[in-house]
Amino acid sequence: MIVTIGFNKIKSVFDANPKFDFSTLSSNDTIFVLAEGSEREKWERNSYFSPTFEFKGILPTNYQKEQIYHYLKDGGTVITSLVDPEKIISTTICKEEITRQSLNDLNIVTDESIIDIEYSPYNWLIHDLKDLPKLASSFPNRCYEQGDAMIEAKPESISFQIGNQGVIIFTTLLNNATSFTCLKNFQILVDKFKRESKEYVASR
Numbered sequence: 001m002i003v004t005i006g007f008n009k010i011k012s013v014f015d016a017n018p019k020f021d022f023s024t025l026s027s028n029d030t031i032f033v034l035a036e037g038s039e040r041e042k043w044e045r046n047s048y049f050s051p052t053f054e055f056k057g058i059l060p061t062n063y064q065k066e067q068i069y070h071y072l073k074d075g076g077t078v079i080t081s082l083v084d085p086e087k088i089i090s091t092t093i094c095k096e097e098i099t100r101q102s103l104n105d106l107n108i109v110t111d112e113s114i115i116d117i118e119y120s121p122y123n124w125l126i127h128d129l130k131d132l133p134k135l136a137s138s139f140p141n142r143c144y145e146q147g148d149a150m151i152e153a154k155p156e157s158i159s160f161q162i163g164n165q166g167v168i169i170f171t172t173l174l175n176n177a178t179s180f181t182c183l184k185n186f187q188i189l190v191d192k193f194k195r196e197s198k199e200y201v202a203s204r
Contacts, residue, residue, distance in 0.1 A: 001014065003020070003022075004016065004032045005032070005034065006033055006036070006177075007034050007039055007177060012183040021067065022064055023067045027077070027165070029077075031077070031079070032079050033124065034174060035080055036087070036089060038091075042056040043056060044056050060124045064124075068124065072167075073166055074166065075164045075166045077169070078168045079168075079193065081177075082157075085120065085133035085136075085137050090118045091116075092114055094114055132170070135158075159193075160203065160204065161203040
């Protein structure tokens with residue numbers, strides 16, 4: 001099973017919602033997280049009168065963060081985009097569209113009528129995994145052969161071993177989310193990482 005967070009809805013791919021129980025996943029399943037994906041912001045239609053939609057928070061929820069953490073520790077696989085971990089994502093919401101419960105641990109800036117919400121692309125990584133985005137982002141360039149020339153570039157994918165054979169992979173291959181339009185696109189990436197030998201940067 002492939003579960004996505006932060007992507008547009010894609011046929012035959014399960015798009016996680018605030019009620020999804022990640023503890024039901026096994027080590028044979030894979031979670032894809034588009035760290036900067038606007039679809040991490042979840043809204044729900046609540047009436048036919050203003051406000052029509054109510055902000056339900058940022059995925060994963062605090063409870064789901066714990067579930068993903070234990071899923072990784074138990075041998076699960078998470079593949080996520082590799083972006084600047086210092087970047088702040090912000091969204092503006094009218095006060096009547098939001099409840100205090102939906103804010104979780106988000107940073108908020110308010111005025112009389114609107115709320116600006118700020119969050120990190122990797123705020124879903126908790127406990128001893130919090131430092132992994134910075135480690136991945138600061139990973140040094142390597143030299144590669146390209147024909148008769150040698151080029152220096154950052155690896156497109158950086159892997160960390162987690163707990164009991166779990167793995168989290170940061171990859172620039174996910175940064176162009178528009179190229180992931182069907183289940184096959186995700187499965188190709190899963191097969192690629194299973195096929196390739198991994199060099200783990202660090203373990204947790």
